Amino acid sequence: MASKALLTKTLERSSYLAARFGLRYFSTTLRFHNKQQNDDSIPWYMRSENTSQPEQIDEPLFEDLPENLPNKVKDLLTLLVAKYGLSGVKVIDLALLPTDHPKSLDRQSEEKIVVIASGKSEKHIYKASYDLKQHIKHDWGFQCAIEGMVTNSMSAVERRRLAKRARQGPPATHNEFGINPNTWVRCELPDGVIVHMMSPERREALDLELMYDESIKFNDDSNGNPYTPYNQYLSQNEKLDQSSIFYGLRREFHTSSTTKKTKTTTTTTTTSSSSPSSPQQQSKSTTLDSVYNDFLQEHGDASADVYKARFDKEFSGNTIDDFNRKFLFYKLLHLKSPTTTSLEDVTSTLLDKYSAVNIISQSDDWNLEIVQDVIKYLELLIDTPVTSIDSSTKLNLLSDFIGKVAMFATDDIHLFAIDKFQVLLWALTTNKVCPITAAHVNSIIESKGQTLRVGGSVASIANTPAGNTTANASVATNSLDTRIIENTQGARDVRELLRSVNYDKRGKMPLWLREQMLFTYAQSRNWVYFWKEWRAITQSLQSPSDFINYFVKTLVLLVMVNDKTALKELLSTYWHRVDDGVCFISEFEKNGKQFEDNNQRLALKTALLLLDEAYPGDLIFRNAQNFASSNL
Template structure:
């Protein structure tokens, strides 16, 4: 008699062949009436069962396709495995790869709903450990939760029915779909009955050119089915499945979001934004949302608020907090998720036209809600630029914009940045808060922090405070102003295009200064070799931009400087 260990050893040696035990009653070989049935011996022999071959793999397919096919066949024992490359469909086919993000569809059949559940559960763990991905599986219903209990949990969570409760999953674990997030591969595992009923394969073949997946019809059924394909006399199932997309869970909400992004903000009507919101919510309720789905919903509502202020910031805040009430999603969050949500909400607040004082109140309430009972601390250094941006209304020129201009050749010189409205109370509160925070952590304001404060004053046209920050924070409190810092100042003023701030530069800091720092010309003559090619190029470009600004009266100073180079 073979032991379990022995069988595993055999399977390891010959992975494509499965051996099963079949009991043969020895009485069929030598049966005598003299031996009672309870004394008859039996022996067990190995019965060889061949696995069905995996489908042919396209030459250009990634190695992961073959890995999944072998896994489903050899490890999970699934049958009738089919592979569809959607790139091979006609260009005008609705499921061609150009119309959706998935390329490879794998379909397989399990022997029972328990087999389907087991395979889906194992597949999820395999993807996590093999590819370091968090796959999303629809239709996988844990057998440990009774339906009654599950419905109660959904009601308590104030959620609608999940995807597994809809018409496509009438029997639990009769059809599961895994979005692997690996090389654009989706995997479907169905019971035999559900696979025959759904006929998914017909979605991924060219228009009725291949009879492999079409069923033969009796002559008496021909007229009826012609009407069905024409949209008449259509049974409920065809009506339900006609609009079903293989990647509907992501495609529908993504498609609605893209519609919003493609709209021109000034031209979109309030009724249209309401319609898009209803469309998004309808699609969202039909899925079991993942973390990415919730984050997409946040982006959608953030954009809605900026287009239609009747979609309030309170609504945006509630949407972001939804995922913290979804236990299955909350347990998958990493330690940076709350900080990421804080940054997302702050960016939306920063772009909003809401009063700064209201922004701070909303941010405070939001932070309390998502960090309550978490045991985590807020990552303040990442949030500092956004904290300062909340003190103003409008689009700020930030240190990151200066970096992008000098080192990445982004053309912000030709952008228009209207003057912002600055909340003095908000600036003072933020500065005071950061001073206390840095003192508590034995740290100091960094130069980007100081630049952010100075630029905020310049964005609001408060040039007295702007140049005071330059004199004190960026000059007096530092050993010396490096030449690259002068270049950053010139680039900022060239982008800002405010003649008052530019005249202050040439009157008080160009070749003479009342500040503790050296004037620009003297600093350049001493340290010009410190500049990188990019910095030197933008030094000249920013000076050239000054000449084109109406009201500029220091062209002679720039000409003298350029001639001396």
């Protein structure tokens, strides 16, 4: 009865509402009667004259697009503008740049099409870059590399570090420009497409479009070498060899090489902000240079004590240059006579500089001085003739040295941002410097293979007809000890550290560092990691000519190492394959059966013919020899 009374009361209430507001009652719906627009019963905010008209959304139009732009790129531009809301889109086709432009495809092959766009804010850029990453992953099937995209979340470790920095106060070089996250995000897409998303302020400050302007030229230094950012940390006599994958890694220093040096005034590494020296200090520096040069011309080590006493007598330690000269002199003493000057004595010359109170104000950038000294100490550990110090001990000494000098830093030190530091650090993972370097391999290829070593022998093939490369070859027993000992645990730790740093900062391992590891693995006979790096490197090559060039270099390297198993692996697995895998024969045919130059062709021919002579009767080497005789 109660429910029936409640239902009756509800129906009466509904009838009252319908009569009062002009509503019709249905079982599931309530709606208004159709009334005139000027009816006073319609609220003002529901009248048609007060309702905003929908705006017409036009499709994004792109002006001045390069010709022959791929459809994928056009769809990408529509996605960036229509869906992600980016503006100011500019597309640059690097194939249209002049051949002498530093960003032209003739000089680099990583970037082909560059897209620059602006976002409204940092959050907008972060959202657009994140959505773009997911779109490329799911629609293109490619995991793109993104730099500069920083999430808003912060780990507990980062919060503790920021709190510690806040307690210390702002650094002397504090600068807010460019430190805000998501003001510049770079996304690397397949087929050489690079997308830059920047805030309007950052885009105006950087002006990336200027870098791709057709009028830009190379910015060479005074010696004609292309400028590189890390050259600022090096002295003028330590410029990097760009043609070698071991650039920055100096040749192994030994006593006999010092007698061949000409008498030159020593050049020391100084900071540009050092205070000017007085005439008396300049005279002292000249005297120290004179002692250094005189000792450099000595052919024996009997007078090392005399020169050391003479140098210590003239040394005053009033300038940073004096300490740098002392380090160079003590290092020379150690290399020529380790018994006279120990490694600890040379290390002390670097550490004493930071305990000298009278030179504190002579440099405005002690961070730069610390970086230079770390590089010097790394070179010292590599060049030291003391064989009793193994790789593990050298790594521990380096760690202890960095820990001591880093206490004097005025700001954060980014050693891994310097490529030379990475090169030298990896070199410490072996008991000695690799005897075979990229410079050796390149010189052999340039000589058309005339100086190629097989099993410790030197093949002299000068004045030999092209069709009979190994005929009349004089063989000498000039052996080359190519075996080195790798610190397995140290190499593993350094390798993982380098991988972590480079993937975080660059998104990949640089090719020159992979090649250095490859050379190390070959000479330490670590073939498991050698072929792993080989496959990783060949997969990153983009053209058949690059693969042919790299195959020839690898073959020359393995011939010098002279490991039969590795040679057979290269000439069987990667010579000719029946499946779709990459191999020399298929890439050679794709390249029109052409080489980079005649030197490369003759070097390959020489290597294959010498292998057939070194291992007669082996079917793999005989097939390669037949190919060389008939096609090269």
